[in-house]
Amino acid sequence: MSRWHRLFDSNERLFWVLHCAGWTGFAIVYYIGSFLHDVRSIWMFVILLNAYAGWLLTIPLRYIFRWARRQSPLKMILIVIVACYVVALIWAVVKNVNYWEIYKHGYRPEEWYMYFTNTINSLIMIGCWSGVYFGIKNFQMLQKEKQNALKATTMAHQAHIKMLRYQLNPHFLFNTLNAISTLILLKENDSAETMVSRLSDFLRYSLDNDPIKRVPLGQEIKALRLYLEIEKVRFDDRLDVGWDIEQNCEAALVPSMILQPIIENAIKHAISRMEEGGRIDITARSFGNDLLMDVADNGPGADIQNGQLTRENGVGLANIRDRLQSLYHRNFAFSIEHNKPKGVRVRIRIPYEVNDV
Structure with a gap:
């Protein structure tokens, strides 16, 4: 040939x-x-x-x-x-x-x-x-x-995919730096130092991974744990996270940083508005030739019309849909639903793909 x-x-x-x-x-x-x-x-x-x-x-x-x-x-x-x-x-x-x-x-x-x-x-x-x-x-x-x-x-x-991905980082970085500034003002230097270290590791992962390429879900989960550890410094015991990741899904390829803005959205609109705090459940499982991922919270819920959040005025969830459209064309599903008994659930379906060894 x-x-x-x-x-x-x-x-x-x-x-x-x-x-x-x-x-x-x-x-x-x-x-x-x-x-x-x-x-x-x-x-x-x-x-x-x-x-x-x-x-x-x-x-x-x-x-x-x-x-x-x-x-x-x-x-x-x-x-x-x-x-x-x-x-x-x-x-x-x-x-x-x-x-x-x-x-x-x-x-x-x-x-x-x-x-x-x-x-x-x-x-x-x-x-x-x-x-x-x-x-x-x-x-x-x-x-x-x-x-x-x-x-x-x-x-x-x-270029379009990279633009969509990199639009997400400034918003998260702004919130985290504000939290670090607050910790320094409160003289909680140990917590501020821990947050800076985890932020550095998380941003290194974010910048080292090309938005065009897909990464194993297991690698993405490690980055999400870093992100959630940063948020736990802010919310302490008010943030509870549940993981339910099937073992065979950890090798599945997913767009880098695809779940982080969903979790960020749940923290902003659910956890931060509940005095007693709340819970976020992250699940991933395979079904036939598809990979199914869910992010659900038990917050106050939201007004959902035609699969869209009426409260959403940022770029987070809209960018996710655009990224999935660019990467998978019609071979994907992205839905926002009411969680039971309360809260919001975001579902993603993409093809189950792994790296050929």
Whole structure:
């Protein structure tokens, strides 16, 4: 497969391979087609001479056509027609000479039109050669344009995903720095130092992972534990977290930092508004070819309309849906529901994928 890839990557190599293969095929087909005419070696020699002459005469056409493609369309058409006719005429003369001098041993036809009998056939053959040349060139040009368009689309797609991911960090960082500032003002230096250390580890994970790439869920859980430890410094015993992660799900690939904004949203709108605190349950399980993830809280609940939180005025949950759409197209589900007996539950369904080892 790599040999074919190298062949089509080089225009120079591709031209010579197709050029030689085309004229070899011409000689073979011509000989087979005229097999009943003559089977002597002298006839095969004449065919080989004609094929070699065609091979030689069409080489300059490549450079003429290359120059013509840079001209205006009308001028290009005129150049191609004239060049094809001249080459076909010269080739017809060469074929006549080979036929009369070598095969017929000096024979000369008496009728004047016999001198032009090979011209039409030569024009057809040179026209086919030219058509294949321009066809391949146009195909290569279209393929290059498609590759450039695909590359531009991919770059825009990746930039969009990165923008969505990195929009989340400033909001979390702002809240955490405020909490650290409060701890310092209260002279709780040990708690502030612990929070700074965990924040550093969490941000390192966040920045080291490309939003385009998927990471194992187990790795994502470790980052979430860091994040929740930071939040527990703020909320102390008011924040309770439950984990229910199936073991086979830890190797499943998920978009990096996909659950953190959901948990942040639950803390902001549920835990922080309850004097006695609350609980967040994080679950993950496999179901057929899908990975199902839930984040549920037991907070005061929210007004949910058409699967959307009416209270949501940030970018968190909206960005999650956009990221999933960009990464999985239609092969995902993202829903926001009422939790029972109270609270909000966010569900995510994505394909169950693991790294091939």
